[in-house]
Amino acid sequence: MSDTSCPYDPFKDVRKQKGIHIGHFDGEEIPMILRYHDVRSAAKDWATYSSDTPFRVPIPSEEDVRSYRQLPIETNPPDHTEYRELVEPLFRRPQQQDYIEEIEKMIDRLLESKLRAGIPVEVVSEFALPLQCKALTRLLRVPESEADTWLLWGMHPFLGEDRQEKGADLERYLERKFIEAKQSAPGDDFFSILAHAEFRGRPLTLDEMMGFGNLAFAGGRDTVINMVTAVIGYMAEHPEAITKLRENPKLIPTAAEEFARIISPVSRIGRTCPTGAHVAGHTIKPGQRVALTWASANFDDSVFDAPDEIRLDRKPNPHVAYGFGPHVCLGAPHARTLIRSLLKIISIRLERIDLLTSKQNRLAGPNIDRHGYYDSLEVRFLGLKSLASNGDR
Amino acid sequence: MPKITYIKPDGTPLTIENAEGNLMEIAVENGVDGITGDCGGVCSCSTCHVRITPEWIERVGPASADEKNLLSYEDSADGRSRLGCQVVLNPELDGLIVEVVGS
Numbered sequence: 001m002s003d004t005s006c007p008y009d010p011f012k013d014v015r016k017q018k019g020i021h022i023g024h025f026d027g028e029e030i031p032m033i034l035r036y037h038d039v040r041s042a043a044k045d046w047a048t049y050s051s052d053t054p055f056r057v058p059i060p061s062e063e064d065v066r067s068y069r070q071l072p073i074e075t076n077p078p079d080h081t082e083y084r085e086l087v088e089p090l091f092r093r094p095q096q097q098d099y100i101e102e103i104e105k106m107i108d109r110l111l112e113s114k115l116r117a118g119i120p121v122e123v124v125s126e127f128a129l130p131l132q133c134k135a136l137t138r139l140l141r142v143p144e145s146e147a148d149t150w151l152l153w154g155m156h157p158f159l160g161e162d163r164q165e166k167g168a169d170l171e172r173y174l175e176r177k178f179i180e181a182k183q184s185a186p187g188d189d190f191f192s193i194l195a196h197a198e199f200r201g202r203p204l205t206l207d208e209m210m211g212f213g214n215l216a217f218a219g220g221r222d223t224v225i226n227m228v229t230a231v232i233g234y235m236a237e238h239p240e241a242i243t244k245l246r247e248n249p250k251l252i253p254t255a256a257e258e259f260a261r262i263i264s265p266v267s268r269i270g271r272t273c274p275t276g277a278h279v280a281g282h283t284i285k286p287g288q289r290v291a292l293t294w295a296s297a298n299f300d301d302s303v304f305d306a307p308d309e310i311r312l313d314r315k316p317n318p319h320v321a322y323g324f325g326p327h328v329c330l331g332a333p334h335a336r337t338l339i340r341s342l343l344k345i346i347s348i349r350l351e352r353i354d355l356l357t358s359k360q361n362r363l364a365g366p367n368i369d370r371h372g373y374y375d376s377l378e379v380r381f382l383g384l385k386s387l388a389s390n391g392d393r
Numbered sequence: 394m395p396k397i398t399y400i401k402p403d404g405t406p407l408t409i410e411n412a413e414g415n416l417m418e419i420a421v422e423n424g425v426d427g428i429t430g431d432c433g434g435v436c437s438c439s440t441c442h443v444r445i446t447p448e449w450i451e452r453v454g455p456a457s458a459d460e461k462n463l464l465s466y467e468d469s470a471d472g473r474s475r476l477g478c479q480v481v482l483n484p485e486l487d488g489l490i491v492e493v494v495g496s
Contacts, residue, residue: 044466095421095429253433303462316436316459316479324466328438332431340433 019280416477427495441477
């Protein structure tokens with residue numbers, strides 16, 4: 001990551017000049033909305049910019065990797081509101097103190113194991129991926145051993161040459177879990193809550209449960225992994241940031257929001273305009289799909305002072321990294337707790353992080369590429385001397 | 394130290410003595426319904442929307458440009474609206490009463 005050339009904002013010129021970039025995804029022409037206020041307004045206006053389109057909220061579409069409409073995300077209010085209420089309490093638990101402490105301990109244990117080994121750590125596969133999987137077991141309230149199965153799906157169940165096989169594997173896994181939960185007494189885990197939920201006076205169908213399950217495993221996977229890796233990459237390049245957060249822990253939540261803005265792990269999301277729309281002087285045809293480009297809105301200099309600069313104390317920071325409106329990211333409380341905890345534990349435990357090798361990737365292609373994410377990031381964690389009793393050199 | 398009263402979305406008051414910090418932090422620490430403070434106070438999420446009771450408006454003061462910007466996206470916002478994270482308590486605000494808007 002570099003905070004001088006800002007690899008995260010390739011949209012700068014076209015955002016200023018046109019406000020819309022015409023993207024091409026799998027042969028579909030998709031206007032990408034780039035300016036902050038246009039993106040925020042569209043995110044709020046769910047009737048004009050509809051999510052009632054199975055498989056077509058993600059861009060590119062996902063017809064080839066799943067068989068179920070994801071819930072609640074691929075619906076509009078009022079259905080969306082009622083579906084979301086079924087799982088909202090579970091997804092709000094990460095704001096509770098006992099949950100935060102559990103995540104902090106989990107990160108501390110993981111970091112401790114890497115410190116003790118004192119050897120190079122490949123962050124994507126050996127730190128961020130296991131952390132994402134283990135932390136998800138806490139969110140869904142299932143045994144940590146379930147993470148062993150989830151690890152096998154790698155960066156994302158819907159990415160890679162074997163995406164169709166992995167997608168089918170995920171569906172088989174989810175189906176088994178929901179059927180088991182349905183046949184068991186009600187519990188407080190994700191599968192049981194849905195298997196025994198009441199929606200408008202009836203139980204959920206298996207298709208509906210599968211839709212929730214699919215989102216829980218597809219959302220928050222590569223996004224969290226990219227965030228965790230990019231934060232560690234930044235800390236490796238900016239050791240002074242570790243000291244800064246250690247000396248002023250009140251900055252941690254603010255820094256976590258700035259990383260979310262800069263990294264914008266969900267670059268864009270799709271909406272379909274059933275009756276067309278007008279935005280930034282462009283006409284969207286009825287039935288046409290557009291992209292709300294969070295990653296561009298978060299660098300709009302009409303809202304953010306020096307948007308290319310990473311300022312750990314940026315406040316206010318009205319970013320839209322977790323979306324906005326009725327569909328604001330369901331997993332955001334979990335992601336925020338995870339990143340804040342990561343920053344806290346790094347600042348408490350580490351003196352610095354040595355960057356050994358890195359291979360960056362491009363995220364948003366094939367239209368406008370964003371850089372700065374990592375295919376691999378090899379580092380060595382160096383513990384604070386006062387804590388370095390376990391051979392961390 | 395100031396005292397503050399939140400009128401919760403269901404109409405019941407909750408008074409907190411010796412309050413310190415901003416209106417979002419105090420509400421989250423005391424479990425006030427309708428204020429979740431998701432973004433931690435950087436003016437990104439609007440989950441700390443309150444209305445200042447009329448007699449306190451002058452002393453609390455107006456919203457900043459960034460805050461007004463965000464409030465402009467809230468259907469329920471009006472001239473008394475503030476984001477709790479942007480209102481820091483001080484001795485002059487002892488006795489402040491605010492209404493929690495909620496979602």
